[in-house]
Amino acid sequence: MDTQVCIELPQYECYKKVHAAKITVIEEGVMVFGDIGGSICIGEDWIERFKPEVGGYYVVYKDGYTSFSPAKAFEEGYKKL
Numbered sequence: 001m002d003t004q005v006c007i008e009l010p011q012y013e014c015y016k017k018v019h020a021a022k023i024t025v026i027e028e029g030v031m032v033f034g035d036i037g038g039s040i041c042i043g044e045d046w047i048e049r050f051k052p053e054v055g056g057y058y059v060v061y062k063d064g065y066t067s068f069s070p071a072k073a074f075e076e077g078y079k080k081l
Contacts, residue, residue, distance in 0.1 A: 014077045019060040022071070023052060031058055 024034035031052065032039040040058070050068035052058065057074040059067050069077075 016061065017081070018062070018078065020057045020069070020074065020078070023054055023056055023058055023068075026052060026054055033058070 021033035021038070022035050023031050025032035025039075026047075029041055029044065029047075030039050031042055042052075046066070052068040053070070055071045057069045057071065059069050059074070061067075
């Protein structure tokens with residue numbers, strides 16, 4: 001379902017600090033981060049909810065919340081510290 005916006009919405013700029021790693025492999029409940037040499041186990045419910053893809057980013061926020069971000073959106077919004 002497409003949403004059509006009929007008004008101009010205000011713009012926002014991101015200023016959050018997050019921990020993140022680029023996903024290089026997703027296999028049988030494991031995400032591999034080849035760039036940093038690590039991996040994590042993830043549940044099927046997380047995969048179903050976020051639908052992560054290789055090349056995107058696994059993101060952990062300050063409060064511990066985790067999510068997936070497509071590469072383009074992440075790279076346009078964050079820079080490595």
